[in-house]
Amino acid sequence: MLSILCAKHLGATGVVATDGDEAVVDAIRTNLFLNGLDVDDTSRIQVRTAALRWGHPIDAATFPEDYGMSVPDVVVGADVTYDKSVIPRLVSTLGEFFYLNPALEALISATIRNEETFETFLNACRRNRFSFEQVDCPPVPEHQQKGPFYPTSTPIQLWRVTRGRYMDDAFSV
Template sequence: AQLEHARRLLSSYLISTPELIASIKGKRVIELGAGTGLLSILCASHLGASQVVATDGDEGVVQALHENAAFNDVKDAMDIGVLWWGRALKGSWMFEKDPSFSCDLVLGADVTYDKAVIPALVSTMRDMFEVWPHVQIIISATIRNSDTFAAFEYACAHNEFNVHEVDYPLIPMEQQTSLFHSTAVPIKIFSITAPAKQRDPYAI
């Protein structure tokens, strides 16, 4: 599926970047729009995350995620459930299960595919930064429609998120040995962190 190319590129980036490997080990990871769960399974099985939460907005996809996790022998290492963007995190099943639930890293592949979902996606990202100010969000995006991605960039800028494009060029198809991804359309990876806190003008 086309959506999987960005997921495979992000997976390739995770397993080939020593700093990321070190930052995932022992940490808590959430995947947004998990689809097949490739990123979550990778973090649970190979990258040593202490907790992995795979989420998607489609209940049918979530059911398939349970099956994929079991097939890859990581069912006990993952929490899986529906997460609808734009709704308060604090009321979600993650916090019902563990009121002190925390997260260090959020991953998302091709979550910017449709301009209509961007307000809800960015709302959830903003909520995450408010609940976990230290969290890092890494998103890979297939740039099929420049207007759609521009809407995402605008929403991030409007919320004063710190957005950094990762320098991870596409590997020519003939040189790829695993996690095969298309080079026919641009795929970009972005690291996003919380906006810098505004300084209180009345503080001494």
Template sequence: MSVASEELVQLRILQRQYLQLVEPSQLRWPDAQVLKRPEVQAWIFLHMFDGSSIKSPPPERYQLRVLKLLIAKLERSIVDPEEDEISDDLMSAMSTLLTSNVPSEADSAQQKAFVTYSYPLHSADDSASEDQAVTLLEARSVISGSGTTGLRTWEAALLLGSYLSSEDGRRIIKGKRVFELGAGTGVISILCAKHLGAAGVVATDGDEAVVDAIKTNLFLNGLDVDNSDGCQVRTAALKWGWPVDATAFSEDYGMEVPNVLLGADVTYDKTVIPRLVSTMNEFLDLNPTLEVLISATIRNEATFETFLNACRRNGFRFEQLGFPPVPEPEQAGPFYPTTTPIQIWRVTKPEAARGDPFAV
């Protein structure tokens, strides 16, 4: 017996949460009566715990936590052992993990792990939707030992990715040259190159270690320069506030002047905003028709107001896009908390506008 389409929708959401390493207590499980069916257990094993079929699995500690939850749910759902039973494959997977040298929770939190973010492409039948997946090697601790925040993916990037995957967003990226500021893990640049039809992409960050990590993530997604037969993603270290040389742009970045400038979670620190706005100004001077999108998690309203004020003083026009975060219980991928406001802003520069690029 095959898995019903409405059940498959639930299972695919569970699978996406699992591959994104969503906290196990927040996983959205199908109903217990659905979980205990043999074909459903077989699907879960094949798509979540079969080591031979999952290219970039979650860390073993996380797998074990989720499996324990699943087995406990199955045990509670079985009334008649003669009628229902727990899959041998699932039990074997848990036994293997229990007897392996799984690192402690503290050690596991400090190690880099595969994290897969999925942006579903919905068809008329949701169960047949395809996933636009981006797999990254991330440091899951909030701030890495080197003091950078760029080795994990933040909520503002996930919302920006959702917008760019929408019908309106795809029109912005398809066939365009894309330049990303503060790329962090590279999730947005990879999404644009791998799934959204960008003509070329440059992912930049001010931290050399972060740029090196982006190169690893490009390789994981088949976008490294040597192996890509489609859109290639170039990487570069870029310090905000420095002049951008139009004559040497192609030589410096391997791409002509961009059509689209993106930034996600780049307004979190008041002290860097003057340099950020200066760099935005440089790019808008290079291409007055440049499409600039800035996605921001508003952790501190005063800090974000500093960014808007800097934009005003430079004569920029800006508008908030009507693309709010999806409420957490309704998210189908990617998954992110919505307790703190997340906004996407479009920034443009009228031709006559001339201001102090470092004004705040």
């Protein structure tokens, strides 16, 4: 959904929708087709899909072949801090992206179901000397939402994560 939003409404010039599960990547392809984003014409952006497994090395030499674009300037993640056990691999992958493009900015939308789990993410960012800040993005009351619709009972936070001034070429989680 996030890739569709970026491609159709936010003016992104290149979008790669990823997941670590091939079945989910197939479902993404179906949703792209249903939203008219599977065609390659000059009037619309084509959204590419790829499997991206957190914690696995990202090869700069094959990045354009693997993902159909150059290394991005922005990485957007939605609901990716849901489980403590995945945080080390997520942060490792962010570190790989920062290594490939030190100017990269990651925007992480986090549904805060468990404060301790989210704190694990922030602590891993601190250990890796990433800079991060919460972006002020107050929720729209449900009765005023015009779409996309979302419940406001569970807090959603938006965070900007960057390489950080003092990040070494090596990182740890």
